Amino acid sequence: MRNPHVLLVSRHDYGHLNPTIELAKNFRLAGARVTVATTISGFYKLKSLPSLHGISCLSISDGHDDDINAGKIPGYVHDLKRVGSESLASLIQTLSESGKQVTLLVYTLFLPWAAVAARELNVPSAILLIQSATCFSIYNRFCNSRDGIVVVNKDIGTSISMKLPGLPLFKWSDFPTFVLPTSPYFSDMVSVCQEHLQFLDDDPNPHVLIxxxxxxxxxxxxxxxxxVVVGPLVPSSLSSSQDPYFKWLDSKPENSVIYVSFGSTAVLSKAQKEEILHGLIGSCRPFLLVLRDEGEDEEEEIKELKKKIGDDGLVVGWCSQSEVLKHRAVGCFITHCGWNSTLESMVAGVAVVACPQFADQPTNAKMVEDVWGNGVRAFVDETMVVRREEIKRCLEAVMGGGARAEEIKKKVEKWKQVAVESVKDGGSSQMNLKLFLGSIS
Structure with a gap:
């Protein structure tokens, strides 16, 4: 195809935007004209990034343009579908009328209506899975309209388990939380997954970018x-090495620092923050902890614990994660195990202590410990909190120098090399994307 124009549509969450942006850059390198569209709140996140040269950014409406927290509103996915599909169709038509006809629409997971809008306008489409292929396989087993678990079983209990080909047994605590009836988003997300699967089933030639x-x-x-494997779609640097935390990292020995971050969405309980701080301080290892700045609203107990942190600990409100993970001083990553963070740890070659919170994170944590072997999973107590003793156990397993730590180190190096080969110039992901782009007519 000559001069293809790819329109990528994403939700406003960073977990969706970050891989979308990286894929947009790769499409651009492959010779395509590229436009990224998201909701109003996501649009301002895009415009704040310095590394979008040659990529246009546009917005669509979700019906809540003045509410940056609209995604937490019950029924939001239905508002997004109703308003967003009309807004997207209008955007595609406007681009066409201005001589920028869209020749391919790429939409992220949980936006099936975007594919419907594209089909009605005779625009080829492809889904971008911003979660793992394993998670998508689980969604299929739960939600397909023929024999999906939620279709044939209206009473899903905690004893449920699932065996996928070539993988260990998955139990209740290993599944993406969205497919479990205890999730407040269960009904909405199951409906969205069923729409995705039905659209792909009905398409004689579906395109799935993973x-x-x-x-x-x-x-x-x-x-x-x-x-079509197009990853790992790891964000480029968003910060300067002049940022203060890099100077602090420079002062630490190689592979000595515990880096701790739970992403941009998870909200930790007071008890969990206390246990993390106690566990880190008691580890007697240097640590870089990301806690979103809460200012005067921060609990007094957390403020007091922060005062006990010496020179070997640093708490920041934000950092450039992909760059921090690549720093020579970082030897372990305590993470919520979102898919972006999981892949970033592999690219950087850093062992993981997985503390999953929700969504696909429990599945990723299961794979980290039981399949990929590049880390361990921390387990919660009856109050759903990872206690300081458990944090100590996991850190010892990963950084203690014993037989298990050595085995984890080998797996970390293995997956780092796989990642390097995938994303290098002429690597598999680059070639896969070029072949895919050339196949769209």
């Missing part, structure tokens, strides 16, 4: 028709 790596999820990839 943010994963060759060799990482071979069996799960086999279960997805027309899967």
């Amino acid at each position: 943010n994963t790596m060759d060799g990482l999820e071979p069996e799960s990839l086999k279960s997805i028709a027309n899967a």
Whole structure:
């Protein structure tokens, strides 16, 4: 196709935007004209990034343009579908009328209505899975309209388990939380997943782009028709090495620092923050902890614990994660195990202590410990808190120098090399994307 114009549509969450932006850059490198569209709140996040040269950014409406927290409103996915599909169709038509006809629409997971809007305008489309292929396989087993678990079983209990080809047994605590009836988003998200699966089933030639790596999820990839591996889509640097925390990292020995971050969405309880701080201080290892700044609203107990942190601890409100993980001083990553963070840890070659919170994170944590072997999973107590003793156990397993730590180190190096080969110039992900782009007519 000559001069293809790719329109990428994403939700406003950073977990969706970050891989979308990286894929947009890769499409640009492959010779396409590229436009990224998201909701109003996401649009301002895009415009704040310095690394979007040659990529246009546009917005669509979700019906809540003045509410930056609209995604937490019950029924938001239905508002997004109703208003967003009309707004997207109008955007595609406007681009066409201005001589910028869209030749391919790429939409992220949980936006099936975007594919419907594209089909009605005779625009080819492809879904970008911003979660793992394994998670998508689980969504299929739960939500497909033929024999999906939520279709044939109206009373899903905690004893439920699932065996996927080539993988260990998955239990209740290993599933993406959205497919479990205890999730407040269960009804909405199951409906969205069913729409995704139905659209792909009805499409005689579906296109599925997956943010994963060759060799990482071979069996799960086999279960997805027309899967195209385009990852790992890891964000580029967003900060300068002049930022103060880099100077602090420079002062620490190699592989000595525990980096701790739970992403941009998770809200930690007071008890969990206390346990993390106690566990880190008691580890007697240097640590860089990301806690979103709460200012005067921060609990007094947390303020007091912060005062006990010496020179070997640093708490920041934000940092450039992909760059921090690549720093020579970082030896362990305590993470919520979102898919972006999981892939970033592999690219950087850093072992993981997984503390999943919600969504796909429990599944990623299961894979980290039981399949990929590049880390361990921390377990919660009856109050759903990871206690300081458990944090100590996990850190010892990863950084203690014993047999398990050595085995984890080997797996970390293995997946780092796979990632390097995937994203290098002429690597598998780059070639896969070029072949895919050339196949769209």
